[in-house]
Amino acid sequence: MPRPATRTKAVDHLMSDITAIDPEKIKVILATDCGSTTTKAILIQFVDGAYRQTHRGEAPTTVEKPFADVTMGVINSVTEIGELAGRRLVGDDGRIISPATETEGCDIYISTSSAGGGLQMMVAGVIAEMTAASAKRAALGAGSIVMDVIAANDGRRPHDQIQRIRDLRPDMILISGGTDGGTTDKVVQIAELVAPAKPQPRFGSDYEMPIIYAGNKDARDAVSSVFDEGGFDLQIVDNLRPVLERENLSPARDKIHDIFLEHVMAQAPGYDKLMGWTGAPIMPTPGAVGDILQTVARLQGINVVGVDIGGATTDVFSVFDETFNRTVSANLGMSYSISNVCAEATMPNVLRWVPFDMDERELRNHVKNKMIRPTTIPQTKEALMFEQAVAREALRLAYKQHKEFATTLKGVQQQRTVGDTFSQETGGMTIVNNMKLDLLVASGGVLSHAPRMHQTAMLLIDAFEPEGVTMLAKDSIFMMPHLGVLASVHPKAAEQVFDRDCLIYLGTCVCAKGSPKPGKLCFKYELSGSLTDSGEIAGGELKLIEMGMDDRAKIILTPARGIDLGAGPGKRVEKEVRGGTVGLILDGRGRSLSLPEDRATCQATVQGWLDSLDVYAEEKEAVAV
Amino acid sequence: MKTVLTLLLVVASAAWTTHSFAADITLAPPTHVSAEDVPNDIGTQVLIKWHASPDEENAGTRSLDGYAIYRKIAQTSEGLESIGEAGADASELGFPANFDFEDTQPIGSVSYGRTKFVDENVEAGNSYLYAVAATGPGGTYSPISVASSPVTAEMQWFNGGKFWFLIITAVISFVIIAFVVIAKKGGEIRVRKIAGLEAVSEAVGRATEMGKPVLFVPGILDINDIQTVAGITVLSNVAKTSARYDAKLRVPTARSLVMTTARETVEAAYLGEGRPDAYNENDIYYLTDEQFGYTAGVQGVMVRERPAACFYMGAFYAESLILAETANSIGSIQIAGTAMPSQLPFFVAACDYTLIGEEFFAASAYLSNDPEQLGSLKGQDIGKIMAAGLLVVGCVLATIAVTSESRTAQIAELYIKDNILGADGLVPNADKVAQIDAELDAQAQQPHAGGGGGS
Incomplete structure (x- = not known):
């Protein structure tokens, strides 16, 4: 017989615990995310009147044999945090100490899980x-x-x-x-x-x-x-x-x-x-990521897109006008699924992002090696550029799938007037509107661990093609799942940590929508505030203006005729922009982004763009090995 | 007394004599009569021209009614000489000097002031000789004035005057064929999204989810109306979708032939989707030919069965708004398609989606995705763009011609009007160009009014 739609005792118990918690009394929060290979733990503490992520620890997940007990990995990662923080978090009984005192334990322990698939x-x-x-x-x-x-x-x-x-x-x-x-x-x-x-x-x-x-x-x-x-x-x-x-x-x-x-x-x-x-129900990792993005979008009144590109899958999350959508592109990833990305996007489309000739046979070998040895990382600058080209296509395809899925409801009766004679739209239109996008958050190895933040920013702009004024950020240590669960217990703490510690702001990009003519005026800009500057951006031009993490400036944008920067074609826009590790990126390439068909011209164009943003500058940190 | 009687007889005799001759020759004849074959025809027309009779200048006071045209066959296409219709002697090819107006019927007549006549009753290959006489009241005639030479009516294989029509037809045909070939080779023929057709599956899906039927109304005209045919094309697609979704489809018709056609269409659609078992011919039924009887019947179906999706595809009159409002009140998704301009506003306001005119007729190509139909559709679109472009250019030139008195603009306007759209062929008519030049010269010679200043 079917069971009524009520919660089970275990869940009821947890939910009653949550309601019993007084958010004001929570000062030390311990959170873990049990992934398939790694268990990541973070410690959040109330410091100087605000919640901050203070320490993090990591240990292999122990869900598989011979350990076959997920808590072992949790304890290991929490122990590492305890050592770093100088705070005893695991008791003699092998359990997490709760509630917290001055020197030990935490007020609440929460967790997410994606172990075992x-x-x-x-x-x-x-x-x-x-x-x-x-x-x-x-x-x-x-x-x-x-x-x-x-x-x-x-x-x-x-x-x-x-x-x-x-x-x-x-x-x-x-x-x-x-x-x-x-x-x-x-x-x-x-x-x-x-x-x-x-x-x-x-x-x-x-x-x-x-x-x-x-x-x-x-x-x-x-x-x-x-x-x-x-x-x-x-x-x-x-x-x-x-x-x-x-x-x-x-x-x-x-x-x-x-x-x-x-x-x-x-x-x-x-x-x-x-x-x-745990003090709150364990959540599936992607569900928790969705929750934190929804919470932030609601609290800040913004539209957010988040992406997590993994080895096998790519998750895209979006919150537009408080409507949340998530898609999982099961065959788009950077290791197990890299072959499929190349097949689906086609090699010419991947190579259009690479500004030099590459031997296709060698590339195919590289792709297959990456597939069977997923932990391999690029050893040369060329290999890195190729991998990031694949990432661009994987992200582009995943976002395309997301747009097709995140739609208005189908089968809905429409209300019309005679004025709709020539503008009838069908149901099921995508609600993803890049012009309304305020914040684009990236996570996943290829984005989070790119040698230079400029590369992450460029990848995001090329793949997602944001329009108007959009803030770019990356999840520093993949903290969003933890904060997603935390949002269900303590939304304020979750938002504060998300804003201050979770996200590394790359900067703001200003992207023109339309088809600007190469070399002709695309838009004018005028900055005031932390930074004073003015100038013009031509069609096809990319420009980077250095702006520090704490810099804020008012920008006045005057687009050319037919160019839209958020207020409509040719209309002036005035907004506040914030800086970041990359700065302010002014993009006059137009939307949708198109690259020249001719290979040599395409290479020269892409090289020009990469140089504009100093994407692959030789520097000490260089390529990770 | 005898002298008086003699005088009276002489006067009377003179008066009779005068009258007798006045009936035949009292008017001056027209001059310079000529005949020529009308070009660009199938050989059935001859143009006769003459200069007006000198008496015409006094037409207000002198009695000149018009001109009578006479014709004789000079030679047939078989080479035989003919006696002609003028009733003259068989052996005589020309008109006799003592032409008998009483016994000869003219082939046509025109009133005074006109100096041309087109004989539209000739046979290609025959040679004709024409004569023209001025006519006055009371059966008075001038002497006939005969054309200097006979004319042979000839058929032209090509109408040179419509050469532009040939060019336009060739271009459109080429474009259509090119697009058909491109489509057949797998090239992409992009047709813009037509919301109403895209929404067919959505509407049928809604009916399926709600467990309600789909109602299809194919208009109130018979199958010989092109709109009904277009509607049946859409019905085929709706029936396929209904078969695929396993939704019930109801088709009430106002004409028995439409019912028969609709039944065959729906049956074929169900068969094509592998669901012949789901087809029920009783779902496609005849109501009545009577307009409002049919409307009331369909409304009854709507109210009783509460269909979740209603399609109106065909020719509609006053019943359009009645049907659309009724279905709107029961919460149906409605998709309409018609080429009746007067009903479109009602459908647009009351329905979810409306196919407007051309969209409705393009539905077949759009839905079938057949390369030939798509190519043809694209080619026709190019033709429409050309026509629209010509319209715009013509309007602009006409405006410039009127406002600026530019010779070039006037000639260009003339060319579009009389050569491209008219029957003057590739080269502008010299007479018309000369007339424009003359008018411009006349305007140039006119003193400018109000241009002088006082001294």
Whole structure:
């Protein structure tokens, strides 16, 4: 029988703990993120009237055999922090000391986890672009990897769908479909595909496959009867699309978190112990990153895009007008998936970012070596430039996928007037608007560990093509997951640490939208404040103005005719810009960014851009080895 | 007394004699009669020209009504000599000196003041001799004035006057063929997004999610109307999507032939999607030919079945707003397409998406993605751009010609109007150019009004 949409005892216990915590009394916070290979711990303390990240520690994750206990890695990383901070954090009993005193322990310990591949889900809905898309949004927003989306119109025959469900081994399945009072038959048909397939959970043979039903409320009984035969743990929550005009994702997301804790985490070695230590529910790492970005966007009233490029996948998060979206590009990454990036983007597209000739055969060998030896790092400047060219394409493709996914709802009735005669827009338009983007945050090895910050900034600008005035930042030590969980306990502390310690501001970029003519005026600028300067940017020109981390300046931008810098084509813009480790970047290349077709001209153009920003300047820190 | 009687007889005799001769010859004949073959025709026309009779100058006081035109066949295309229609002697090729006006019917007549006549009733290859006589009231005639030589009507294979039409047709045809070839070779033919057609799957999807049917209204005209045909094309796509999504499709029709066509279209669509089992011909039914009876019937369907998606594709009149407002009140997504300009504002205001005129007719190519149709669509667009460009250039030139009295602008305007769009061929008509020059000279010679200053 299905269980009602209530929280389990374990989760209830944690939630009651959270509500019992007085944020004002929290002065020492310990947070860990248990990744697949590394467990990262940070210590946040209340210093001089503000929350600051003070120390960090790292240790190998111990979820796999021979240790098979995630807490060992946690204790190791926390011990390292304790030594660095001169504060005893682990007690004699091997547990984290809480609450804090003057010299030892912490007020709250929180954690995220992506160990063992994170949370993997399969979702289903009636129409791929409607309820199934909403189900996918709910699953991704909760921090899961969506293995497949089953829908009535996905073009597959029922036996193919059943075979696919059988082949997958998700941690849980989310079924949606139908508005409240809408179709019942088709929702039951989907349930009838899942039930006979009898998918097996990834962990533990003794627990039943969790099924979350978040569809038409009129179909609940019929769906329940389909899963009556056993082998499933059916949980029913409110419809995530009660009407086509509105999404209600929170109940499904909460339930996913609950099941993640109760089932998935409980099956992973050592997590039952870890859950007993934490002061807030353990969250999937990507879900926590999404939460902190949402919190910051809400508190600061800004639109944010975040990207985390890993070896196998690239996560893109966006918050536009308080609407959160996350996508996981499963085949776009810098090591395991680098081959796929080159195949999908095509080698000419990758090489257009490289300002010199490279032997394609050698490059292919380099790509394959990177794939089978993912920890390899570039040994030469040329190899670094090539790798960053691949990163540009991986990020560009991931962002393109994100834009296609982050859309307005489909199937919604439109309200028109006669004035709309020649301007009818369809539903499902992307909500990602680069002109409205305020902050672009980068994380992931190739971005965070680039030898020069200028390279990170250039990668972001080339791949994401921000428009207007956009701030660029990178996550210094991949602290966002920790802060995501912290945001659920202490939003103020999370925001303060995010702003002061998590992000390293690279600077601000001012990018012209339109098609400026090469060499002709693109826009004029006038700076006042910490920095006084004025000048003109020509079409195709990139200019870097040094601006320190603490510098703030007012910038007045006067675009040429047809060029948009945020207020409309040709209209004057006045904004405040902040500096960073790179400075203020003025980009007159136009949008969308296009490179010359001719290889020699393209190389010369790219070299010019790289020189403008001093991207690969020879300096002592040089290439990491 | 005898002298008086004799005098009366003489006067009476003179009066009769005068009258008798006045019936035949009292007016001066036209002069310089000539005939020429009308160029650029199929050989059925001859142009006859003459100089006006001197009496025409006194037309207000003298009795000149107009001119009568006479014709004789000089030689047939087979080389045979003919007696002609003038009723003259068979052996005589020309007009006799004692031409009998009473027995001969003219082939045409024109009023005074005119000096041209087009004989549109000739046969290609025959030679004709023409004569013109001035006519007055009471059956008076001038002596006939005969053309100096016969004229042979000839057919031209090419209408040189429409040479520009040939060029434009050739260019558009070339463009269409080029785009078709490009499309067939896999080249990208970009057609801008048409929101109404993009939204078809969205509308059917909505109906599926809501468990409600899709309603398709193919207009109220019969299948011989091009809008109904275009609507049926869209129906095919809607039916395919409905079959794929397993949504119910209802098609009430106002004409029996439309019903039959719609049934075949929908059945083929379901078959194409591998869902022949889902097709039910009773879902496509005939209501009535009566406009408002049909409207009431469709409204009834809307209110009872509450379809989640309504399509209106075809010709609509007053029922457009009634249907659209009813469906709007039940919360349907509505997509309309029509080429009826008077109904478009209603559909735009009440529906979610509206295909306007050309968009509606382009739907077939857009939806099928067929290279030939797409290429043709693109080629037609180029033609429209050319036409629009010509329109703009013509307007600009006409404005300049009027405001600046520029000879170049006036000649250019004349060229667009009479050569490109008219029938004057590639070279501007010398007479018209001369007329423009004359007018400009006349304007130049006129003293400028109000230009002088007092001394």
